[in-house]
Amino acid sequence: MEGLHYKSLKTIRVDIEQDIISNIAEIKSSKNNYWIAPGLVDLQVNGFRGKDFNQEDTNIEDVELITKYLWETGVTTYFPTLITNSDANIRHSIKNIVHAFKEKSIKETIGGIHLEGPFLSKENGPRGAHPLEFIQAPNWDLFCKWQEIAEGKIKMITLSPEWLASTAFISKCVDRGVVVAIGHTAASPAQIQEAVAAGASISTHLGNATHAMLPRHSNYIWEQLASEGLWSTIIADGFHLPDSLLKVLLKVKPEMTVLVSDATKFAGMKPGRYHSHIGGDIELDQQGRLFMKDSPDFLAGSAKSLLDCIENLSNRQITSLAKAIDMASIKALEAIKARPSFGLEIGKKADLMVFEQVEGKINIVQTIKAGKIVYSRT
Numbered sequence: 001m002e003g004l005h006y007k008s009l010k011t012i013r014v015d016i017e018q019d020i021i022s023n024i025a026e027i028k029s030s031k032n033n034y035w036i037a038p039g040l041v042d043l044q045v046n047g048f049r050g051k052d053f054n055q056e057d058t059n060i061e062d063v064e065l066i067t068k069y070l071w072e073t074g075v076t077t078y079f080p081t082l083i084t085n086s087d088a089n090i091r092h093s094i095k096n097i098v099h100a101f102k103e104k105s106i107k108e109t110i111g112g113i114h115l116e117g118p119f120l121s122k123e124n125g126p127r128g129a130h131p132l133e134f135i136q137a138p139n140w141d142l143f144c145k146w147q148e149i150a151e152g153k154i155k156m157i158t159l160s161p162e163w164l165a166s167t168a169f170i171s172k173c174v175d176r177g178v179v180v181a182i183g184h185t186a187a188s189p190a191q192i193q194e195a196v197a198a199g200a201s202i203s204t205h206l207g208n209a210t211h212a213m214l215p216r217h218s219n220y221i222w223e224q225l226a227s228e229g230l231w232s233t234i235i236a237d238g239f240h241l242p243d244s245l246l247k248v249l250l251k252v253k254p255e256m257t258v259l260v261s262d263a264t265k266f267a268g269m270k271p272g273r274y275h276s277h278i279g280g281d282i283e284l285d286q287q288g289r290l291f292m293k294d295s296p297d298f299l300a301g302s303a304k305s306l307l308d309c310i311e312n313l314s315n316r317q318i319t320s321l322a323k324a325i326d327m328a329s330i331k332a333l334e335a336i337k338a339r340p341s342f343g344l345e346i347g348k349k350a351d352l353m354v355f356e357q358v359e360g361k362i363n364i365v366q367t368i369k370a371g372k373i374v375y376s377r378t
């Protein structure tokens with residue numbers, strides 16, 4: 001394939017042998033005005049285009065469909081995210097995802113399961129939309145049962161370290177290679193520090209799922225921002241965080257910030273009124289803002305793709321396009337310590353997206369997963 005290297009802006013030809021980038025050569029000109037970049041990596045996806053991993057009626061085919069929809073948006077690796085739910089529903093959701101692993105390209109695209117809950121804060125604000133009835137203290141035996149059903153595929157867990165049992169729980173997860181993220185938390189600064197010392201390494205959607213009011217000096221946001229051991233994931237969809245806060249977050253951790261979509265099933269759907277299994281009656285407007293119908297000031301989740309978040313950061317000139325892409329690809333894998341085989345370089349895994357830019361819009365032309373074209377624009 002030919003196009004502009006997303007970072008060097010040089011015209012290149014990329015050769016692929018089997019699943020590896022075998023050569024990248026500079027060429028004088030290209031037959032098209034395409035761009036080539038690493039495929040996107042989304043650490044937090046609840047659903048897409050009408051399908052949700054967390055719904056009781058979701059089946060194996062839905063997992064395959066979500067994966068295919070995500071390929072259309074340039075994603076080559078993602079982490080299906082299961083939120084707080086009953087034991088039975090979490091088991092059901094895990095089984096669906098594990099069964100979908102039978103198909104090779106889907107198996108390769110799913111990096112692992114991200115379990116966001118149920119070991120979160122019970123407080124309103126930090127809890128977000130997670131159902132209170134199922135929130136509980138970290139429970140190692142329960143986690144091990146889920147991990148057994150998942151055949152070891154739970155690779156990331158978001159929890160709140162405000163629970164007494166959390167430090168031991170975090171250490172055990174980290175020992176077994178599960179990445180621990182802090183999120184939906186009302187933890188004290190000391191508890192945040194203890195969690196980091198125990199091995200927590202990411203802040204999940206920092207700045208969201210918080211109290212509306214916080215003590216000005218001593219609070220869990222400052223503490224996480226100040227911690228050099230913590231990466232941040234952020235939802236840069238244009239609605240979840242104001243531009244000023246996005247700029248600050250990026251300035252504090254320019255090399256340790258990752259974009260996530262946190263997309264719900266309403267991402268990729270037409271504007272309109274819908275009913276959500278956790279949010280009740282909700283509305284999606286023309287701009288893609290998803291909010292509670294009766295309380296329009298409150299968001300009801302994200303309805304944007306990771307590609308939309310890149311577009312938003314780049315169009316608002318909060319970061320360059322190349323930096324936004326890195327934060328949504330290479331950096332995401334680095335944050336979970338899985339980077340070495342990935343990137344637009346010779347010898348790396350051929351996970352790529354080819355796109356064109358038309359008036360601030362990024363249109364995916366082709367998505368390549370492990371050397372195989374999994375999406376091609378018709």
Ligand SMILES: [Zn+2]
Nearest residue numbers: 116128205209
């Ligand atoms: Zn969340």
